[in-house]
Amino acid sequence: GIQVEQSPPDLxxxxxxxxxxxxxxxxxxxxxxxxxxxxxxxxxxxxxxxxGTKQNGRLSATTVATERYSLLYISSSQTTDSGVYFCAAAYxxxxxxxxxxxxxxxxx
Amino acid sequence: xxxxxxxxxxxxxxEGQNVTLSCEQxxxxxxxxxxxxxxxxxxxxxxxxxIVNDFQKGDIAEGYSVSREKKESFPLTVTSxxxxxxxxxxxxxxxxxxxxxxxxxxxxxxxx
Numbered sequence: 001g002i003q004v005e006q007s008p009p010d011l012x013x014x015x016x017x018x019x020x021x022x023x024x025x026x027x028x029x030x031x032x033x034x035x036x037x038x039x040x041x042x043x044x045x046x047x048x049x050x051x052g053t054k055q056n057g058r059l060s061a062t063t064v065a066t067e068r069y070s071l072l073y074i075s076s077s078q079t080t081d082s083g084v085y086f087c088a089a090a091y092x093x094x095x096x097x098x099x100x101x102x103x104x105x106x107x108x
Numbered sequence: 109x110x111x112x113x114x115x116x117x118x119x120x121x122x123e124g125q126n127v128t129l130s131c132e133q134x135x136x137x138x139x140x141x142x143x144x145x146x147x148x149x150x151x152x153x154x155x156x157x158x159i160v161n162d163f164q165k166g167d168i169a170e171g172y173s174v175s176r177e178k179k180e181s182f183p184l185t186v187t188s189x190x191x192x193x194x195x196x197x198x199x200x201x202x203x204x205x206x207x208x209x210x211x212x213x214x215x216x217x218x219x220x
Contacts, residue, residue, distance in 0.1 A: 001167065004150075030206045041145075041196055043211040050206065086150060088209070093158060094139060094202065095166070096209060098150035 002027050002091045006099035013077045013106045021072040021102045023087035030090040032063045032070050037084040037101070046072070046085075077106045111135065114199050114212035121193075121219050129184045129215045131199035140182035141200040141209070144168060151198060157182055158204055186217065193219045 003026040013019055023032070031050040035043040047054050047061040049070065054061055058078075063070040074081055082105050088096040112133045121127045131140065139158045143151040153166030157176040171190025176182055182201075186193045196216050202209040 031208075033208065035211075041198075041214045041216070043198065045208065045210065048208040088151075090206065090209075093156075093164075094204065094206070094209075095153060095156065096141070096151075096200070098143075098152075100148075100150045 001095070002029065002089050002097040004087060004089050004097050004099040006085075006087060006102050008102065009100065010103045011105070013074075013081075013104065015077060015079060015106055015108050017077050017106075018073070018075045019077060019104070021074070021085055021087075021104075023070040023072070023089075023099055025068050025070075025089040025097070027068070027091065029065070029068075030094065032065075032090070033088045033096070034061055034070070034072050035086045035088065037086060039083065043086065072102075074104070077104075079106045079108055082106045112199060112201055112210060112212035114197075114215050116215060117213065119215055119217045121217070123219055124188045125219075126188060127186050127193075127217065129186070129197055129199075129217070131182045131184065131212060132180055133199075133201045133212075134180060135201060135210070136179070137201035137210075138179070138204045139202050140176070141202075142166075142172070142174065142182070142184045143198045143200065145196040145198060145214075154184065154197075193217060 034046040157163035
């Protein structure tokens with residue numbers, strides 16, 4: 001299967017700071033998703049982004065499929081941005097391979 | 109409301125007992141998935157189903173079983189053969205093809 005690596009594993013931000021999370025994948029993928037796991041464990045869909053760039057408020061994502069990576073940008077971070085961010089790469093019969101996540105803590 | 113419902117949210121069982129986790133969706137999705145998450149880890153695929161009455165093993169299927177008798181439902185049984193069953197279990201669904209996956213709220217299983 002595909003290997004998905006996320007970096008950095010842990011990130012502490014001052015409120016208002018910007019950050020970039022990276023997701024590398026080992027082979028060609030059908031699509032790429034970013035999720036935010038809330039404190040109760042639910043995965044919230046952020047972006048479905050097989051390629052190109054999308055923006056949603058203070059969050060944006062870019063996937064460069066030919067170079068096998070995706071980036072999630074958080075601008076003007078808020079304490080509510082804290083949590084774990086996962087990227088998931090779809091391959092084969094829509095199997096999703098997850099990275100281990102980026103644990104983000106935003107301090108006021 | 110449309111969505112994916114997992115029940116129960118919390119489940120406690122004694123070692124050696126089988127337990128079944130429920131996953132129901134009303135999104136008319138064809139494909140359904142079960143994932144396991146351990147603390148500090150990503151999600152690992154247990155089983156998935158692309159169509160009714162058919163399912164495939166994922167990466168960590170040993171000690172688990174599933175059924176897909178209805179399009180809306182994909183229950184997961186954690187059997188006594190699963191050596192480390194305590195974990196957070198997440199169910200997902202999507203349309204077949206290159207589409208977006210959506211997840212339920214999860215079931216936290218503790219075996220004592």
